[in-house]
Amino acid sequence: xxxxxxxxxxxxxxxxxxxxxxxxxxxxxxxxxxxxxxxxxxxxxxxxxxxxxxxxxxxxxxxxxxxxxxxxxxxxxxxxxxxxxxxxxxxxxxxxxxxxxxxxxxxxxxxxxxxxxxxxxxxxxxxxxxxxxxxxxxxxxxxxxxxxxxxxxxxxxxxxxxxxxxxxxxxxxxxxxxxxxxxxxxxxxxxxxxxxxxxxxxxxxxxxxxxxxxxxxxxxxxxxxxxxxxxxxxxxxxxxxxxxxxxxxxxxxxxxxxxxxxxxxxxxxxxxxxxxxxxxxxxxxxxxxxxxxxxxxxxxxxxxxxxxxxxxxxxxxxxxxxxxxxxxxxxxxxxxxxxxxxxxxxxxxxxxxxxxxxxxxxxxxxxxxxxxxxxxxxxxxxxxxxxxxxxxxxxxxxxxxxxxxxxxxxxxxxxxxxxxxxxxxxxxxxx
Amino acid sequence: xxxxxxxxxxxxxxxxxxxxxxxxxxxxxxxxxxxxxxxxxxxxxxxxxxxxxxxxxxxxxxxxxxxxxxxxxxxxxxxxxxxxxxxxxxxxxxxxxxxxxxxxxxxxxxxxxxxxxxxxxxxxxxxxxxxxxxxxxxxxxxxxxxxxxxxxxxxxxxxxxxxxxxxxxxxxxxxxxxxxxxxxxxxxxxxxxxxxxxxxxxxxxxxxxxxxxxxxxxxxxxxxxxxxxxxxxxxxxxxxxxxxxxxxxxxxxxxxxxxxxxxxxxxxxxxxxxxxxxxxxxxxxxxxx
Numbered sequence: 001x002x003x004x005x006x007x008x009x010x011x012x013x014x015x016x017x018x019x020x021x022x023x024x025x026x027x028x029x030x031x032x033x034x035x036x037x038x039x040x041x042x043x044x045x046x047x048x049x050x051x052x053x054x055x056x057x058x059x060x061x062x063x064x065x066x067x068x069x070x071x072x073x074x075x076x077x078x079x080x081x082x083x084x085x086x087x088x089x090x091x092x093x094x095x096x097x098x099x100x101x102x103x104x105x106x107x108x109x110x111x112x113x114x115x116x117x118x119x120x121x122x123x124x125x126x127x128x129x130x131x132x133x134x135x136x137x138x139x140x141x142x143x144x145x146x147x148x149x150x151x152x153x154x155x156x157x158x159x160x161x162x163x164x165x166x167x168x169x170x171x172x173x174x175x176x177x178x179x180x181x182x183x184x185x186x187x188x189x190x191x192x193x194x195x196x197x198x199x200x201x202x203x204x205x206x207x208x209x210x211x212x213x214x215x216x217x218x219x220x221x222x223x224x225x226x227x228x229x230x231x232x233x234x235x236x237x238x239x240x241x242x243x244x245x246x247x248x249x250x251x252x253x254x255x256x257x258x259x260x261x262x263x264x265x266x267x268x269x270x271x272x273x274x275x276x277x278x279x280x281x282x283x284x285x286x287x288x289x290x291x292x293x294x295x296x297x298x299x300x301x302x303x304x305x306x307x308x309x310x311x312x313x314x315x316x317x318x319x320x321x322x323x324x325x326x327x328x329x330x331x332x333x334x335x336x337x338x339x340x341x342x343x344x345x346x347x348x349x350x351x352x353x354x355x356x357x358x359x360x361x362x363x364x365x366x367x368x369x370x371x372x373x374x375x376x377x378x379x380x381x382x383x384x385x386x387x388x389x390x391x392x393x394x395x396x397x398x399x400x401x402x403x404x405x406x407x408x409x410x411x412x413x414x415x416x417x418x419x420x421x422x423x424x425x426x427x428x429x430x431x
Numbered sequence: 432x433x434x435x436x437x438x439x440x441x442x443x444x445x446x447x448x449x450x451x452x453x454x455x456x457x458x459x460x461x462x463x464x465x466x467x468x469x470x471x472x473x474x475x476x477x478x479x480x481x482x483x484x485x486x487x488x489x490x491x492x493x494x495x496x497x498x499x500x501x502x503x504x505x506x507x508x509x510x511x512x513x514x515x516x517x518x519x520x521x522x523x524x525x526x527x528x529x530x531x532x533x534x535x536x537x538x539x540x541x542x543x544x545x546x547x548x549x550x551x552x553x554x555x556x557x558x559x560x561x562x563x564x565x566x567x568x569x570x571x572x573x574x575x576x577x578x579x580x581x582x583x584x585x586x587x588x589x590x591x592x593x594x595x596x597x598x599x600x601x602x603x604x605x606x607x608x609x610x611x612x613x614x615x616x617x618x619x620x621x622x623x624x625x626x627x628x629x630x631x632x633x634x635x636x637x638x639x640x641x642x643x644x645x646x647x648x649x650x651x652x653x654x655x656x657x658x659x660x661x662x663x664x665x666x667x668x669x670x671x672x673x674x675x676x677x678x679x680x681x682x683x684x685x686x687x688x689x690x691x692x693x694x695x696x697x698x699x700x701x702x703x704x705x706x707x708x709x710x711x712x713x714x715x716x717x718x719x720x
Contacts, residue, residue, distance in 0.1 A: 094683050101473040101686070123472055207559075214666065259558035261667030262578045267557065276559055394471070396685035406668050410580075429471045429687070 003108060008103060009393045019219030048333040052371060054086045055100060056114035057319065061266070063288040064167070067351045075341050082334045096397070104129075111335040113322040114166070118391035121157040131323045133161040143340055151359040155317055163320030164343060165359035167351060169284045170315035170379050171217055171388075173302075178295035179278040186277060191302045195253075201278050202254040207254045210277030212263040213247075213406050216398075218281045219389055220314050221301035222246050228308030232372040235393045236401065236423040244408055244415035246304060251409035259408050284375055291369030298374050300382060313378065315385040317359055397426035459699075464505025465692035484693035494694070495672045498701075500584045500652065504673065508652035509586045513644045515592065516599025517557045517637075521629045523600070524607045534604065537597040545594065552590045556662065576661055583671035587659045594658070595651060599644050604639035607633060642679065642713035649709055653702045656671075674698045 018242045058068035072084050087110055097120070102404050104127045115124070124130045137144040147164065153391075155165045175188055180197065183204060188194040198208040199392045225244035250256065257263055257271060265282075272280040273290055280286070281301060290296045303310040321339050327331040341347060348362035355372050357379055390398045404418030409425040461610035464482055468477040488494055540548070546557045555562040556577040564574040578586060614632060615623075623631070634641070655676040659665065665680060672680075674694055681693030 094686070095688070098683050102680065105473050122472060126474070159490050180611045214664065257558060258576045259578060260573075260662055261556075263582075267560075271559060356689070394686075396681070396687045399680065403666075403669070406666065410668065412668060429469075 032223075037107055048081060048330060050082045052082055052112065052338060053084055053110040053332050053336065054087065054112040054114075055087040055096070055103070055110035057088065057091045057096050058114070059088035060092060062090065063285050063354050065313075067354050068328055070350065071342060071347050075091050075235075078192055078341075080338070082338070084338075097395075099127060109324050111324050111326065112342065113323055113324075114252050114319055115163075116319050117155045117157075117163050117165070117393070118387060119393075121155075121162050125157060125160070125162055129325055131325055133164055134324075137161070138339075143343070146345060146361045148359050151317055153299070155301060161269060163318045163322055164339065165317035166343060166348070167319065168315065168317045168357035168379075169357060170313055170357065170375060171220060171283050172279065172298040172300060172313065172375060173221070173279060173281050174272065174276075174296055174298050175291075176272070176275065176281045176289060176295050177297050181277065187297070187299065187301055189299050190297075191304055191368055194302050197278065198250065198253055198255045207257050207271055207277035208253075208279060210268045210272035211248070211256055211260060211278040211282075212265050212268045213251075213256065213260040214263075215265045216388065216390060216402055217269070217283065218250075219402075219405055220242065221249060222304065222310055223279050223389065224386055225307045225309040225313060225335055226303045227383050230311060231308060232386050232389065235389070235391070235426055236419045237395070238416060238419060240419055241415040242306070243304065244405065244418060248407055248410050248411065256409075261410070276415055284356055287371050287375050288369075291355075291371040294370070298371065298378055300378060305319055309384075311382055312384045312386065313382045314388050315357075315379055315382070315402055316387045316391075318387065318391060330393070365378050382422065393422075394429040396429060397422045399426050457598030462593060462692045462695050465689055466696045468689045468692075470687075470689035470692075476602060477689070480689075482555070484690050486665060486719060488693050488697060493669045493672055493677055494674070494697070497609065497672045497677045499561050500671060500673050501701070503584055504588065504591070504655055505650040507592060508643055508648040511588075511592045511601045511642070511668050513648045513650075515596045516601075516644070517603050517634075517641070519596065519600045520603035520607055521633060524604060524615050524633075525625065534601070539596045541597050543594070545673045546661055548590050548594055549658040552587075553662045556586060578671075580668055580670040581661050587662050587671050590658050590662070592656055595648075597649065601643055602640060603637065606637045610636050639715075642710075645713055646706060647711055649705055650702065653698065653705070674701070 028228065029098045045348070054072075058064050058070065062068075068088070072086060076084055087099070091097075096115070100109070100113065100115055100120075101123060101325070104123060107127075107129070109124075109127065109129055113124075125264065137147075151165045152161060155161075155163045157163070170400070173188060177187075179201070180187065183197075183200050183206075185197045185200055186193040188197050201208040220241040223240050226246075227234075227237070231237065231239050251260075257268065261267075268277075269280065269282065269286055270287070271277040273293070300311050305342050321343065323335050323339055326335065343360050343364045345361045347367050348358055348360045352358050352362040353365040354367060355375075357376055386390050389401075393401075401418065401422035404413060404421060407413035408415055408418050432680075461547050465477065467479055467481060469480045469483075470477040485513060519533075519537055523530060524539075526533065541642060554560065558564060558574065561577070569611055609675055610633065613630060616634075618632060654675065655673060656679065659671055659673055660676050660679065663671040665676040674697065678691050678694040678698065681687050685691075
C-alpha cells in the first residue's frame, strides 16, 4: 500500500513537473528555435534561413510607413534567406519606448532598432548589448562616406557611435497664406505680426493656432525663442517663466482651439489642414500631409520680446539605427546588411521623398514637394539648432510639465509653480 | 473523499493554479515589491525606498481627484448601469412582441470594443467637428466646449453606462424568467397592478441577482480605463483622472513604474475594501421558490 501511495504521489508530481516544464518551455521556445535555426549560417546569402527581428517607429500613422514597407519587401526579395520579423511600433503614447525598454530590461532586444537618441541611447548602452559602429564604418569606407560626418559626431554618446543617424526633423511655424491674405495680414515672421494675426483671426472666427495643449511643440518654440540654445539646456530654469506666461497670454487672446486641453494632435492638424485654423507650430513629419496645399508656408517661430533665440529652430536627428551584438555570425551579418541596405542612397532617397532632412546621401527622386524644400531651406538658413526638451529630461518630469501647461493656460497654476514641480521630478530621476 | 479522487482534483486544478500563479499572483507579489522601489524606465535598476512612494501617494492631489472620480463611477455604475438594466428588464419582460429585438438592441453595445466607443464619443464631444455642436448649430444655439474641468467625468460616464447597461439587462432578464409564472397568476387573481407586480414580487425575488449585479458593477467600475483614456486621457487638468488612467500615465508616459505600482496596490486595496463592504451589505438568506 505504501508503495502504491508513493507511486501515485510520484505520478502526480511528474505530471505537474511535466506541465510546468511544458509551460516554461513554451515561454522560452522561441529563443531556442531562433538560435538553432540560424546556427551554421555564415553570411546573409549563405542559403541558411535567418530570422531578423527589427523594431522601428515606422508603424501606425507614421508618414514613412509605406517607404519602410516597400524597403523591407525589396530587401526580402533580394535576400530570400533572411526573414524579417517587423516589430515596428508607433511612437504614440510612448508605445515604442515602452517596448524597447521592456525588451532591454529582459535581455530581449531586437536585432536591429530604429530608435531614439540622447537619453534613450544611455538606456540601450547600459544593457551592454548594442554595437558601437566605429569598427564597421572603418571596415567599409564607401558606406561610411555616405554619412554626414558632422551629424555622426552629434549623436555620439560618451564618444561612442551607438546610433547611426538617418532621418532628421525640424519644427516650424506652418501658416496658411490664403487665410492671411484674405485678412490682409503680414507673414508671421515677427512677433508683432504674429500677435496681430492672432487678434485679427480670433476676431474673425478663425482659430489662430491649431494646437493641442497636451503636445509639446508650441511651448518648445516659445522657450527656445525666449531663452536661446544655452538657456534651453537649463531644464525647467525659472528663466523659462516669461515664455510660459506667453502661453497664458495666447490662451487669453483665444489663440488656441476652444477644446485645446482635450484635443489630440491629429485633430489639431485636421483643423489646420482643413482651413479652420491659420497657423500651426509642428514638426516636419506633418509637412508631408500639408504639402499638397500650395498656400501652406513655413517659417521659424518669431523672436519674442527680449528673447535670445532669433532664427533658431528645434531640429536634429532624434532617432538612429542601432544593432544588437550577436555571437551568431550569420545573424550579425544579416543585421548589418539590413542596416546598410536601409542607409543606402537609393532607399534613403525614397524616404527623403516623403520628407525630413537626412544624415546620409540620398538619390533625388524628383518628387519632393515645394513645402518640404522650403522646410529644408529654413533649416539651412537657421542660426542654430537645439534638440527638443524631452530628449534631455526625464519622462516623468516632462509629462508633468506638459500637464502643468494646461493648468497655466487656464490660470490654475503660475509658470513658476509648473517649473518648480517639473524640476523637483527631474532632480529625483536624472533618467 | 478517497485518495484517488484527490489525485484527480490536484491534476485537473493544477493547470489553472499554475497559470493563476504565473500571470496573476506572481506579478501581484512583484508589484507589491516594486511599490517600495524607485524604478524608472523599466530598467533593471530598482532602489528600495521604503514607504516614500506611499507618502507621495497620500500627498498627491491627483490621487484625490482620481478617488473622487472612481467613487462617482461606482455610484453611476450601481444606480444607472445595474439600476438601468433592472428597469429595462422589468419593462421588456412584460412586452409581448419584439422581445428579441429589444434584447438584441440593449445587449449590442457590449460587443463593441471600448476603444471604438471611446473614439466615437471623443468625436461626438469635439468642439469643431463634433456631433453635439453640429446639433447646437442646427438649432441656432451657441456651440459649447463639452469636456470641461467640471463636466468631463460625467460625460465619460455616459459611454461607460451605455456600454454595460445591456449586460445587466440580460442578467436581470434571465433572473426574471426563472420566477415561476404561478406566483404572478395567483397575484393577478388578487388584482395586482403592473407596478405592484414589479415592486412586490419581481424585485424582492431577484434579490440574489441584484446582489451579484451590484458586486459586478462595482468591480467593473474600478476597472474602467479604455473609454476614459480615449475620450479625455484623464483631462482636462486631471479632472477625469481615474486611478487606472493615472497609473497608466505614470507607468508608460512618465516611465515611473515604482510609483505606478503603488497606485496599483491602492487600487487593489480599494477594490477589496469596497467588495467586502458591498458583500456584507447585501448578504441575506438565499431565496428559494
